[in-house]
Amino acid sequence: MEQLSDHYLRLDQQLCFALYTCEKEMTKLYRPLLEDLGLTYTQYITMLALWEKDEISVKTLGQKLFLDSGTLTPLLKRLEASGLLRRERDAQDERVVIVRLTEQGIAMKQQACAIPLQIVHRTQLSPEELIKLRDELTQLTNILNQYTEEES
Amino acid sequence: MEQLSDHYLRLDQQLCFALYTCEKEMTKLYRPLLEDLGLTYTQYITMLALWEKDEISVKTLGQKLFLDSGTLTPLLKRLEASGLLRRERDAQDERVVIVRLTEQGIAMKQQACAIPLQIVHRTQLSPEELIKLRDELTQLTNILNQYTEEES
DNA sequence: AGCAATTAAATTGTGCGCAATCAGAATTTG
DNA sequence: CAAATTCTGATTGCGCACAATTTAATTGCT
Numbered sequence: 001m002e003q004l005s006d007h008y009l010r011l012d013q014q015l016c017f018a019l020y021t022c023e024k025e026m027t028k029l030y031r032p033l034l035e036d037l038g039l040t041y042t043q044y045i046t047m048l049a050l051w052e053k054d055e056i057s058v059k060t061l062g063q064k065l066f067l068d069s070g071t072l073t074p075l076l077k078r079l080e081a082s083g084l085l086r087r088e089r090d091a092q093d094e095r096v097v098i099v100r101l102t103e104q105g106i107a108m109k110q111q112a113c114a115i116p117l118q119i120v121h122r123t124q125l126s127p128e129e130l131i132k133l134r135d136e137l138t139q140l141t142n143i144l145n146q147y148t149e150e151e152s
Numbered sequence: 153m154e155q156l157s158d159h160y161l162r163l164d165q166q167l168c169f170a171l172y173t174c175e176k177e178m179t180k181l182y183r184p185l186l187e188d189l190g191l192t193y194t195q196y197i198t199m200l201a202l203w204e205k206d207e208i209s210v211k212t213l214g215q216k217l218f219l220d221s222g223t224l225t226p227l228l229k230r231l232e233a234s235g236l237l238r239r240e241r242d243a244q245d246e247r248v249v250i251v252r253l254t255e256q257g258i259a260m261k262q263q264a265c266a267i268p269l270q271i272v273h274r275t276q277l278s279p280e281e282l283i284k285l286r287d288e289l290t291q292l293t294n295i296l297n298q299y300t301e302e303e304s
Numbered sequence: 305a306g307c308a309a310t311t312a313a314a315t316t317g318t319g320c321g322c323a324a325t326c327a328g329a330a331t332t333t334g
Numbered sequence: 335c336a337a338a339t340t341c342t343g344a345t346t347g348c349g350c351a352c353a354a355t356t357t358a359a360t361t362g363c364t
Contacts, residue, residue: 006265008265008268008269009265010200011200011201014200015285015289016182016271018286018290020175020179021293022175022293024218025292026296027172028296028322029296029300031322042349042350042351045172048161051158052162058312058313059311066177067350067352069312069314070350070353070354073315074314074349074350093359094358094360096359097313113158119167123292125292130167133170133288133292134165135170137167140174140177141173141177143276144174144180147274192319193320209342210342219322220321222320222344222345222346223320223321225343225344225345226320226345245330246329246342247330248342249342307364311358312357312358312360313359314357314358316353317353318352318353321348322349323346324347325347326345327343327344329340330341331340333338334337334338
């Protein structure tokens with residue numbers, strides 16, 4: 001006989017599993033659209049960050065994206081190999097690597113700007129619902145981040 | 153000068169990015185708790201599925217978890233190496249691999265049942281808020297899944 | 305100036321996640 | 335019944351994620 005406590009271990013009860021599957025499904029939705037640009041999902045959000053603010057260090061970029069150098073270094077090397085950006089050591093501080101978009105990298109923004117609206121449409125969410133969900137997730141991220149930060 | 157259309161490409165406007173970072177933060181919250189059990193996050197949700205229903209095929213398990221054999225086969229081999237389960241070919245249909253928990257795998261459920269409440273507490277969400285967010289994410293997953301399914 | 309501490313990236317190693325491909329088994333169909 | 339098709343897992347390859355370690359550069363302290 002199933003215990004009452006089993007309820008808390010059910011897969012369909014878990015917020016984490018809903019989040020986990022939803023994130024994967026969202027990435028899967030982007031994949032065919034990004035394939036046209038020759039980008040993976042993580043490369044896409046990296047380009048979003050760089051279209052907003054160019055000529056920043058790997059560290060600053062990592063803080064925006066919540067990614068560390070173990071992820072960013074090879075990813076940026078691939079984007080560099082694709083001709084979208086250049087990685088150069090800072091002359092002032094040789095420890096720092098500055099990321100600069102190339103003309104090609106800047107130009108890709110025009111192709112990318114059609115993507116967000118296509119995605120929004122497919123979520124079938126109203127602008128209000130989307131903003132609400134997005135902000136709830138952002139707030140939850142901040143709350144969870146307190147725990148993970150203070151333990152390190 | 154920044155174009156109006158740039159707004160749609162801003163990182164902090166993206167639902168996908170909020171989802172992406174929140175999912176990673178949630179996984180990071182589980183990590184130290186799961187370390188005590190010797191499980192990764194994906195191994196944990198796999199165990200959740202198996203605690204609910206044991207002796208199922210890799211295919212059925214994959215459908216529950218939204219994971220394919222490329223992910224599950226090596227993951228299940230690791231869980232088998234840890235002594236938590238056994239993988240056996242079905243005698244009726246040799247194509248099918250049946251996953252069975254060992255005594256040790258079943259016993260781990262008792263240790264795991266403390267985890268969900270600890271996580272819920274750290275989200276600082278009321279039970280109602282948590283259920284609402286979880287159900288919204290599940291619904292969004294189902295909507296997005298329509299698009300990704302119909303294209304294949 | 306000299307040396308420890310700090311900082312920024314890079315590197316290494318493990319484990320997903322998934323597309324693509326392959327192999328073997330079962331089923332369908334002419 | 336034989337050929338074609340479908341089905342289930344396994345394998346391979348690539349790209350994240352992230353912990354841990356290493357390397358090199360800078361800063362702080364005496």
